Every structure is written in C-alpha cells, then in structure tokens.
Amino acid sequence: MKSVGVLGGGLAGLSLACLLAQRGHTVTVYERDRAGGKLRRAAAGGLTFDTGPSLFTFPEVWRTLLARLGETDPLDLRPLPGGLGTQHTPFGAVPLPVPPGHPLFGEWQRYVAGVAPLRPHLLALLTTPPCLTSPGFLRASRVLAGVLRGHLSAEGWVAAHGFSPALAHALRTQALGSGLPPQDAPALYALLPGLLGAEVYRPARGMGAVLDALLAFARARGVVLREASEVTRLDDLLLDGLQLDGLRLTLADGSQVRHDLVVSALDPARLAQLRGRPAPSPLARRTVSGLALYFALPEESGLPATSVLPPSDFAVFRRALHAGELPPDTLTLVHAEGRKLAVLLTVPALPRDLEPGHPWVQAQLRRVQAVTGGPDLGRGAAVTALGPLHYAAGGHPGGAIYGAAAPLWRSGPFHPQPYRLGPGLWQVGTGVHPGGGLPAIFGGALIVDRLMAGPS
Ligand SMILES: Cc1cc2nc3c(=O)[nH]c(=O)nc-3n(C[C@H](O)[C@H](O)[C@H](O)COP(=O)(O)OP(=O)(O)OC[C@H]3O[C@@H](n4cnc5c(N)ncnc54)[C@H](O)[C@@H]3O)c2cc1C
Incomplete structure (x- = not known):
C-alpha cells in the first residue's frame, strides 16, 4: 500500500481520495483554503447559500461511486421542478424538457x-x-x-x-x-437536454450535502485533510539521478512531505507552475468565467426553480468572449428557492473585479427582472458576489470555470486523456474533463482509481 498526496480538496480530489483510501492507501489531501473548491457555503442576509454547482445530473455516476465505496446514498436527491428550466429565447419561451401540449x-x-x-x-x-x-x-x-x-x-x-x-x-x-x-x-x-430529459436533481438539503457526504466518506476511511495547506512546489525524487523514489511536496510554510504517488486535482496551469514547467500561454482559449450573485430577498420571489436567459445573438456573444469583452446580453441562469435567489452571469475569463454595482451588472439584472417578471434586484436585497477573481484564486488564471478550452477534435471520449502525467503523478478534475460538471468529475475519479489500481 502506498502513501498518496492529493493536491486540492475540491470534489474531484475528495472523491479520488475516498476511492484510494478504500483500496487501503494512506491518503493526505492538501487544500490551500477550505475543502469544497467551487462548491462551498456563503452567507447573505441571514441565509446560507450553496455556491457553485446547482444542478445534479446523471446520478448513475454518483451511484457508481457509492457502489465502489460500499456506501448507501445519503443525498436524498429530489427532482428539480421544471427540469432544466425555461429558456427565454428571442423566439419565445422554451421549457426544457418541452412538456406535452406545448407547440414544440x-x-x-x-x-x-x-x-x-x-x-x-x-x-x-x-x-x-x-x-x-x-x-x-x-x-x-x-x-x-x-x-x-x-x-x-x-x-x-x-x-x-x-x-x-x-x-x-x-x-x-x-x-x-x-x-x-x-x-x-x-x-x-x-x-x-435530450439525454437528461427531466432528470435534473438537487439533494434535499442542498448541494452542500454532496460535500458533506464526501467529507464523511473520507473521514471514515482515515483520509487526512489538511486545509489551509497550499502546495507551492512539486518535485520528483530520484534515486541515483534516474529511478523515481517518490515525489516531494513543498508547502507554503516551507515544510516538505514525501509521497509515493501524487494526484493533482488542480487546474493544469497551476500544476505546471508547481512543477516549474512553462504555464500554457495566457492567450490560449479559455472557457468562460462567471459572476455569481446570491440574493437574500425580503420575501419569496415567486419565480420557477430555474430560468435561463440566453444571449440573444450567439455570434455577437462569441465575438465579445473572444475579445475579452462583456457581451451586451449574456447567458444568465436564475435559480430561485424561497427567499433565496442566485443569478449567474457569464463573463469572459479575465482576472478582474466585477462589483454588483457595475453598470453592466445592473443592466443584466434589469434584464432578468424584465424577462422573468421577478423582483427588482437593484435594491433592498442582501447580496454576496463571487466573480472571476474568486474563481481564479483556487482555479484557472482568469477564473475560467472549466479551465482552458480543448480543441474540438480533443473533446469527448475519442482521444487519450491526460490521466497519468508521468511516473507517480496522476490527474483528475476539470483539467482532464473540461466542461464536464459533477458527472465528469466523479466519472474521472472512478476512471483514475481504476487506472491507478492497474490491470485487474
Ligand atoms: C458558478 C458555477 C456553477 C456551476 N454549476 C454546475 C452545475 O449546475 N452542475 C454541475 O454538475 N457542475 C456545475 N459547476 C461545475 C462544478 O462545480 C465543478 O466542475 C467542480 O466543482 C470542480 O471540482 P474540482 O475538484 O475539479 O475543482 P475545484 O473545485 O476548483 O477544486 C480545486 C481545489 O484545489 C485547491 N487548490 C488550488 N491550488 C492549490 C494548491 N497550490 N495547493 C492546495 N490546494 C490548491 C483549490 O482551493 C480548490 O479547492 C459549476 C461551477 C461553477 C463555478
């Protein structure tokens, strides 16, 4: 059995840590901040919000993870009313899935x-x-x-x-x-959308329950979680200058730790820095970043669980993103639950601050009100905002939510994925499955667990 260091305590790192500990390895997770990564809890106006992912899809992948761990499902997944929500297109509102009786x-x-x-x-x-x-x-x-x-x-x-x-x-x-x-x-x-149909879920106690579950599984398997432990360097240890004899982590406090194997659950640009390798070009195409605004409203909004405001013109939207500019009207997701309202605005991945009072943000919020008939979000509601700088702090430079964009020919399953980066060094998370969301994060952990176990 080996000693394994996992870099990053997001959902990818925690999932794989549980699987490796289940196989009997001694596992330590190093997290620069708090466990959870993009999924965490934030407070506004006396309410608690689960930030980051809001839709739980393809639960079969989660169940496969549970089966490999021998755990029962603690999530109590509930179908989200309205599935993927109503898409307010310029050609009319389209609920997805489209219900019987609708003209489409x-x-x-x-x-x-x-x-x-x-x-x-x-x-x-x-x-x-x-x-x-x-x-x-x-x-x-x-x-x-x-x-x-x-x-x-x-x-x-x-x-x-x-x-x-x-x-x-x-x-x-x-x-x-x-x-x-x-x-x-x-x-x-x-x-x-066609593959998902109405199968869109949320745990009864909110998305934070996913993090709670993984932390409980990790604890039960003896995984050591070191929060506030930023890794600043990763070096190969060589015997006679040739043969790998483990990897050495250097932490922000200057201490050093040796592990037989290391798994990176970090953005690949971050990992390259830790290894002293050239970072990918800052001009490489990136996936989008976001500005997530969490409102504690004085009263219930009366809005459906999910509303989607698309860009009205995709060519204009794409040009703006490529130029690093704010698009005139951006993809906006609105999630409502009682007095809680989350508005997720899509923005280009550039490391800059975007305050709720910024004129562009205010214009997007007026659009939300006009299109959905919801409350005035400009006044009277407590708000917490997480923008590109927040996502950049623990992820890809610029805050690209899914990291660098892979070329189209490298997308999907038809090409070798960079799960193994070198002797003793493996990779999970959005760096391996960009754009995947939680199913790809859990799926990637299951795949790497299998590969690390070797031929069965
Ligand atoms: C606004 C938003 C909405 C989303 N909506 C959905 C959704 O509805 N459904 C869905 O399925 N997915 C959604 N996603 C995607 C999903 O949240 C992510 O795919 C997933 O959380 C990524 O997990 P991860 O562990 O790969 O990365 P991360 O969560 O980024 O974890 C990486 C961790 O590494 C840590 N770290 C970084 N550098 C170091 C270092 N040097 N040393 C130690 N630790 C370090 C970071 O602090 C972080 O905790 C959404 C994401 C966002 C941001």
Whole structure:
C-alpha cells in the first residue's frame, strides 16, 4: 500500500481520495483554503447559500461511486421542478424538457428520439477508461459517433438538424454548459437536454450535502485533510539521478512531505507552475468565467426553480468572449428557492473585479427582472458576489470555470486523456474533463482509481 498526496480538496480530489483510501492507501489531501473548491457555503442576509454547482445530473455516476465505496446514498436527491428550466429565447419561451401540449412538443420528441440510442451508453462513456480493447467503450463510442454524424461542434450539429429557431436557440444555449459558445462547444453538449430529459436533481438539503457526504466518506476511511495547506512546489525524487523514489511536496510554510504517488486535482496551469514547467500561454482559449450573485430577498420571489436567459445573438456573444469583452446580453441562469435567489452571469475569463454595482451588472439584472417578471434586484436585497477573481484564486488564471478550452477534435471520449502525467503523478478534475460538471468529475475519479489500481 502506498502513501498518496492529493493536491486540492475540491470534489474531484475528495472523491479520488475516498476511492484510494478504500483500496487501503494512506491518503493526505492538501487544500490551500477550505475543502469544497467551487462548491462551498456563503452567507447573505441571514441565509446560507450553496455556491457553485446547482444542478445534479446523471446520478448513475454518483451511484457508481457509492457502489465502489460500499456506501448507501445519503443525498436524498429530489427532482428539480421544471427540469432544466425555461429558456427565454428571442423566439419565445422554451421549457426544457418541452412538456406535452406545448407547440414544440412534437419537434422535441423527434429530437429526443434521435439522441436516445446514446442514453444506455452514457454511464460507460463517463466512467470507463478510454480503451480500444474495451468492448463497452467501443460500443458506446460507435453509438456516439452514429448520433454525432461527423459534427464536431454543437453549432454544427444543431444547424444540420433544421430545428425551429426557438428550439435551436434553446439547444445552443444548453451547449453553453460546456463553458464555450455553441460554435466552440463539443457537439455532445447539444445532445444533453435530450439525454437528461427531466432528470435534473438537487439533494434535499442542498448541494452542500454532496460535500458533506464526501467529507464523511473520507473521514471514515482515515483520509487526512489538511486545509489551509497550499502546495507551492512539486518535485520528483530520484534515486541515483534516474529511478523515481517518490515525489516531494513543498508547502507554503516551507515544510516538505514525501509521497509515493501524487494526484493533482488542480487546474493544469497551476500544476505546471508547481512543477516549474512553462504555464500554457495566457492567450490560449479559455472557457468562460462567471459572476455569481446570491440574493437574500425580503420575501419569496415567486419565480420557477430555474430560468435561463440566453444571449440573444450567439455570434455577437462569441465575438465579445473572444475579445475579452462583456457581451451586451449574456447567458444568465436564475435559480430561485424561497427567499433565496442566485443569478449567474457569464463573463469572459479575465482576472478582474466585477462589483454588483457595475453598470453592466445592473443592466443584466434589469434584464432578468424584465424577462422573468421577478423582483427588482437593484435594491433592498442582501447580496454576496463571487466573480472571476474568486474563481481564479483556487482555479484557472482568469477564473475560467472549466479551465482552458480543448480543441474540438480533443473533446469527448475519442482521444487519450491526460490521466497519468508521468511516473507517480496522476490527474483528475476539470483539467482532464473540461466542461464536464459533477458527472465528469466523479466519472474521472472512478476512471483514475481504476487506472491507478492497474490491470485487474
Ligand atoms: C458558478 C458555477 C456553477 C456551476 N454549476 C454546475 C452545475 O449546475 N452542475 C454541475 O454538475 N457542475 C456545475 N459547476 C461545475 C462544478 O462545480 C465543478 O466542475 C467542480 O466543482 C470542480 O471540482 P474540482 O475538484 O475539479 O475543482 P475545484 O473545485 O476548483 O477544486 C480545486 C481545489 O484545489 C485547491 N487548490 C488550488 N491550488 C492549490 C494548491 N497550490 N495547493 C492546495 N490546494 C490548491 C483549490 O482551493 C480548490 O479547492 C459549476 C461551477 C461553477 C463555478
């Protein structure tokens, strides 16, 4: 059994730490701040908000993680009313999934039937190491290739299907879940609304329950969690200048620790810095950043659980993001629960402050009020704001939520993923599965756990 150091106590690092400790390894997690990474708790106006992820999707991946740990599910997942929410497109409101009786229902059913063959294979794609000798992986890849029909981008796939403008706009909007405009997003993201249907969940006690569960699993397996322990350097230790004899972590307080194996659950640009390697070019294309505003309202908003305000013109939106400018109207997600309201504004990944009082932010909030008929968010509500600087502090420079954008040919499962970076050094998290959200984070941990265990 080995001593393993895990860099980063976000959901990826914690998931893998649990799996490795389950196999009997001695595991220490080093976290520069508090455990949870992008998922944490913030307070405003006497209410507590779970910040970061808000939609829990593809729970089969979470259940696979639980099965490998031999745990029962503590989350009590509840379907989120309204699924992915209403998309307020310039061509009319489109609820996803489109319900029976809606004018777009027939078209929606055709779309769902087209992507349905992939549904039974998603779990394999998300949890199986890409391997050309694995029959399950090959079957899943063949079906995916059949559904994609050679289209690499979400835009290409949507445009080729001749959907009505309203449904096409709603699907392009959902492709933004990859952190990229639909022209740059992998085609798979245009299929997700059809694959998800109404299967969008939240734990009964909020998303923070996911973090609580992982922390409890880690404690029960003897994982040592070292919070406020920033790693500042990572070096190979060589015997006779040749053979690897473990890796050495240097911490911010100057202390040093040796581990047999190290797993990075950090953004790859951060890891490169720790290893003294050149960081990827700051001009490399990045996924988007966000400004998340959490409002404690004086009374309930009366809004549905999820409303989505897409950019009205994707070409304008993309040009603005590429130029590092604030788009005139941006992708905006609104999550409502009682007196709590979260507004997530999409912004380019540049390390700059964006205060709630900024004129652009105020204009986006007026748009939310005008489109949803919700409360005036300019006044009277306590607000906590997390912007690009917050996401940059523990993640990718510039605060790109899903890190650097991979080229389209490298997206999806058809290429080798950089799970193993060198002797004794492995990688999980958004660096391996950009744009994946929680299912890819848990799936990536399951894959790396398998690979680290070696051939079975
Ligand atoms: C606003 C927002 C909304 C989202 N919505 C959804 C959603 O609805 N559904 C969904 O599935 N996903 C969503 N996501 C994505 C999801 O939250 C992330 O994919 C996931 O939390 C990433 O986890 P991670 O462990 O890979 O990275 P992180 O959470 O970034 O963890 C990395 C950790 O490493 C630590 N660290 C960094 N440098 C060092 C160092 N030198 N030494 C020690 N520790 C270090 C950081 O402090 C951090 O805790 C959302 C994300 C955001 C920001």
